[in-house]
Amino acid sequence: MTDYDPKDGLLKPDRPVGIVGYGAYVPRYRLPATEVSRMWKGGTGGTPIDEKAVNGLDEDVVTMSIEAARDALARAQIDPREIRAVWVGSESHPYAVKPSSTIVAEAIGAVPTTQAADWEFACKAGTEAMQAAMGFVGSGMAKYALSIGMDTAQGRPGDALEYTAAAGGAAILIGPGAESVALINGSFSFVTDTPDFWRREHANYPSHGDRFTGEPAYFKHVTGAAERLMELLGTTAADYRWAVFHQPNVKFPERAAKLLGFSKEQIAPGLLSGRIGNTYSGSTMIGLTAILDVAEPGDRILMVSYGSGAGSDAFDLVTTERLAEVRHLAPSTETYIARRTPIDYATYSRYREKLKLN
Amino acid sequence: MEVSRHWRLNQQRYALVGEVCPNCGVKLFPPRDVCLECEAPAKELYTFTGLGEVFSYTTIYDPPAGFEHNAPYMVALIKLEEGPMVTAQLTDVDFTDVQIGMPVEMVTRKLRTDGAEGMIVYGYKFRPLVGEEVTSG
Numbered sequence: 001m002t003d004y005d006p007k008d009g010l011l012k013p014d015r016p017v018g019i020v021g022y023g024a025y026v027p028r029y030r031l032p033a034t035e036v037s038r039m040w041k042g043g044t045g046g047t048p049i050d051e052k053a054v055n056g057l058d059e060d061v062v063t064m065s066i067e068a069a070r071d072a073l074a075r076a077q078i079d080p081r082e083i084r085a086v087w088v089g090s091e092s093h094p095y096a097v098k099p100s101s102t103i104v105a106e107a108i109g110a111v112p113t114t115q116a117a118d119w120e121f122a123c124k125a126g127t128e129a130m131q132a133a134m135g136f137v138g139s140g141m142a143k144y145a146l147s148i149g150m151d152t153a154q155g156r157p158g159d160a161l162e163y164t165a166a167a168g169g170a171a172i173l174i175g176p177g178a179e180s181v182a183l184i185n186g187s188f189s190f191v192t193d194t195p196d197f198w199r200r201e202h203a204n205y206p207s208h209g210d211r212f213t214g215e216p217a218y219f220k221h222v223t224g225a226a227e228r229l230m231e232l233l234g235t236t237a238a239d240y241r242w243a244v245f246h247q248p249n250v251k252f253p254e255r256a257a258k259l260l261g262f263s264k265e266q267i268a269p270g271l272l273s274g275r276i277g278n279t280y281s282g283s284t285m286i287g288l289t290a291i292l293d294v295a296e297p298g299d300r301i302l303m304v305s306y307g308s309g310a311g312s313d314a315f316d317l318v319t320t321e322r323l324a325e326v327r328h329l330a331p332s333t334e335t336y337i338a339r340r341t342p343i344d345y346a347t348y349s350r351y352r353e354k355l356k357l358n
Numbered sequence: 359m360e361v362s363r364h365w366r367l368n369q370q371r372y373a374l375v376g377e378v379c380p381n382c383g384v385k386l387f388p389p390r391d392v393c394l395e396c397e398a399p400a401k402e403l404y405t406f407t408g409l410g411e412v413f414s415y416t417t418i419y420d421p422p423a424g425f426e427h428n429a430p431y432m433v434a435l436i437k438l439e440e441g442p443m444v445t446a447q448l449t450d451v452d453f454t455d456v457q458i459g460m461p462v463e464m465v466t467r468k469l470r471t472d473g474a475e476g477m478i479v480y481g482y483k484f485r486p487l488v489g490e491e492v493t494s495g
């Protein structure tokens with residue numbers, strides 16, 4: 001049984017749980033940030049990233065989640081009928097009413113004996129589904145539970161977010177510790193009511209409170225969750241081989257790492273935003289998949305998501321021998337990132353359906 | 359569009375689920391409940407690997423109603439590795455890169471949407487292998 005006091009806030013089930021399979025997805029198209037700056041700033045000024053990933057005309061959160069989930073299953077090598085929950089976290093579900101998760105569950109062969117739900121909490125909708133999956137599996141109610149963070153994010157044309165709002169994400173299959181490629185030592189959530197970013201129903205684009213996006217929002221919650229988790233588990237930054245933080249741009253996760261005592265080397269493999277942009281609900285989780293692609297057995301990993309509104313979920317993981325045996329069973333995250341077709345602003349406008357045809 | 363008809367086709371269309379003949383082992387797609395080879399009843403479900411190659415192809419510039427949104431696009435006859443032929447759109451590919459014999463893999467994508475308020479129909483398409491780009495590159 002447990003040797004911690006639940007009132008301290010450590011999220012750790014009685015039975016060992018971990019990641020038994022993972023899959024990333026990044027669509028093929030890239031919009032260079034210089035295209036946004038050419039369109040709206042006359043090509044002057046700096047850009048927060050190099051380029052962002054853009055989904056094709058026939059892609060949305062459902063299709064992208066299906067591919068990531070199939071890759072996770074390919075690595076886990078389990079019967080999808082043993083999955084008891086399919087949860088999709090996103091802020092760009094294709095339907096306002098009709099779950100993405102049931103379509104994903106049907107496509108991967110998990111229906112009908114499964115729970116299915118769509119999760120929402122700005123950019124941390126996927127990691128809260130991971131925590132719930134830990135509870136499902138750790139209680140013995142389910143052998144496997146699938147959590148997905150995936151988005152096709154949109155920024156208002158000309159807005160600062162247009163440089164970075166991107167498409168992509170990851171699927172993380174949670175299962176018994178004994179079958180894991182990475183054991184989860186524990187998790188911690190840190191949440192307050194903070195008005196940094198929002199989108200009202202029927203609004204196409206989000207709004208943001210400029211003064212609220214940095215210190216009182218991202219940094220307060222990311223460092224708050226990470227520091228408390230490390231305190232509860234008795235660790236310091238030096239105990240981790242790798243770390244990954246939510247990536248709205250490149251600077252924020254770099255600064256969060258520095259504030260917490262992590263080096264640039266520790267965050268390098270999981271820091272993808274410079275090349276794919278901010279994939280919102282997908283951002284932290286796809287960073288984790290890129291780390292799992294290169295980690296060695298026994299590597300300890302700190303992962304911290306961030307969702308506006310606001311909150312962070314922190315996770316402490318350690319990889320197992322099984323990781324090296326299964327990671328080649330699906331395309332690596334780097335493979336998806338390397339599959340790259342640059343597009344100009346006009347093509348981007350068509351792909352993101354910014355043109356009204358009638 | 360008829361909602362119930364699409365619902366029955368979900369497994370077949372999302373995941374390339376067909377049938378296998380218990381008598382002679384032939385794989386059937388689409389499912390037809392009777393083996394094409396030996397005429398035995400064949401109702402056992404089989405999920406195709408989704409791997410195949412381009413057998414022939416054409417480019418659609420003047421699409422049927424409901425598909426305008428995607429035009430121009432390519433349609434191909436795909437020979438699945440298990441044997442059957444399927445007709446499907448190609449995606450994530452430059453038209454000039456498509457060749458007969460090109461290895462492809464199944465992906466589930468949006469096929470069409472029934473206007474701004476109607477249902478979104480998902481189904482299989484094929485694209486060049488993503489995994490192979492690593493090993494060859």
Ligand SMILES: [Zn+2]
Nearest residue numbers: 379382393396
């Ligand atoms: Zn037969």
